[in-house]
Structures are given as structure tokens and as C-alpha cells.
Amino acid sequence: METILRHREILFAAPHPDTNQARSAMLMLVDVEGIEQVLALTNTQLSISYDVTCVTLNIIEQALLELGYHLDNSLLDRKSVV
Secondary structure (H helix, E strand, O other), X not given: OOOXXXXXXXXXXXXXXXXXXXXXXXXXXXXXXXXXXXXXXXXXXXXXXXXXXXXXXXXHHHHXXXXXXXXXOOHHHOEEOO
């Protein structure tokens, strides 16, 4: 099966008890099937590359929300990295 990579940035909203949500999420996502690369850029900004044939951004975001992370989903803050 062909790999189709997408690169995105996920932003986390404050306040949150975990002041470094991006790093915590990175550690949780690093071994997930389909995630090729994940890097905490700041305390609230996560860069992620994933194979859409295995996992989607919606699935990743839903998993983070279910684990209690606070995502910043404002349209102005959503970034797509090419």
C-alpha cells in the first residue's frame, strides 16, 4: 500500500494543568502506527507527520481530546505545513 504523508501543526490551548501539553502529547503519539514523525516545537505547538492510509488528523485530535488535552481549534490558528 502506498504511503500518503501529511504534515500538520497542532496547537494546544491554555490554561491546562500540564504546562507542556505538546511534549506530553508527543510522548504519547510517538509509537502510534502511521505516525512518522512528531516533535514538540513549543509548550503548546506540536508538529506531526502521519500516513493518512493508517491514521487521520481527526482521529489524532479526537484521541488527544479524549485523553484530556485542550486543543486550540480556532481557524486563525490552524496551520498546514507543506
